Amino acid sequence: GESVGLHLPTLSVQEGDNSIINCAYSNSASDYFIWYKQESGKGPQFIIDIRSNMDKRQGQRVTVLLNKTVKHLSLQIAATQPGDSAVYFCAETQNFVFGPGTRLSVLP
Amino acid sequence: DAGITQSPRYKITETGRQVTLMCHQTWSHSYMFWYRQDLGHGLRLIYYSAAADITDKGEVPDGYVVSRSKTENFPLTLESATRSQTSVYFCASSERGHREANEKLFFGSGTQLSVL
Numbered sequence: 001g002e003s004v005g006l007h008l009p010t011l012s013v014q015e016g017d018n019s020i021i022n023c024a025y026s027n028s029a030s031d032y033f034i035w036y037k038q039e040s041g042k043g044p045q046f047i048i049d050i051r052s053n054m055d056k057r058q059g060q061r062v063t064v065l066l067n068k069t070v071k072h073l074s075l076q077i078a079a080t081q082p083g084d085s086a087v088y089f090c091a092e093t094q095n096f097v098f099g100p101g102t103r104l105s106v107l108p
Numbered sequence: 109d110a111g112i113t114q115s116p117r118y119k120i121t122e123t124g125r126q127v128t129l130m131c132h133q134t135w136s137h138s139y140m141f142w143y144r145q146d147l148g149h150g151l152r153l154i155y156y157s158a159a160a161d162i163t164d165k166g167e168v169p170d171g172y173v174v175s176r177s178k179t180e181n182f183p184l185t186l187e188s189a190t191r192s193q194t195s196v197y198f199c200a201s202s203e204r205g206h207r208e209a210n211e212k213l214f215f216g217s218g219t220q221l222s223v224l
Contacts, residue, residue: 042217046213
């Protein structure tokens with residue numbers, strides 16, 4: 001069946017450094033992907049999305065890259081801040097599938 | 109802004125009891141979803157609904173019942189709770205169906221359910 005997975009369950013970065021969170025997907029027909037951020041005790045919140053006709057999309061301090069050839073996407077966070085500490089999920093929307101999540105810890 | 113609300117926030121119950129988790133959204137979103145979140149499994153879809161009176165199974169529907177008599181409400185019932193249903197349950201809604209491009213999910217704050 002479809003799956004959306006992450007390469008690393010946890011990621012620790014120094015405050016001010018850039019963070020990269022990776023995600024692999026298996027359904028080659030997936031055409032729309034979303035990254036969510038989940039802070040402790042809260043539900044996931046939308047960060048950024050990307051359609052399969054794009055390779056890159058930028059938001060405020062965040063960039064999502066999509067490589068359809070290897071079915072991989074990544075979330076890049078620039079100048080990581082303590083408020084970025086959370087669990088990050090990638091999701092493909094066609095079948096409402098979420099990856100297991102990566103916990104990002106920002107070190108002072 | 110209320111948006112999407114879940115109740116109760118915390119629930120403790122016993123094996124075999126019936127439990128209903130409530131979800132209410134104020135956006136008139138057509139789609140609503142129930143996910144459970146467990147360590148090591150991430151978010152898994154239980155049921156979803158494309159509109160009132162239309163529901164479909166997700167990845168892990170066994171042991172759960174849903175209904176959608178009104179667009180704004182999507183209750184989830186555990187007919188006979190089991191310990192394996194101890195989890196955090198999230199309800200979500202989406203405009204999907206009205207605007208194809210707007211498929212992002214809006215999540216509630218979750219219900220932490222413990223089955224003893």
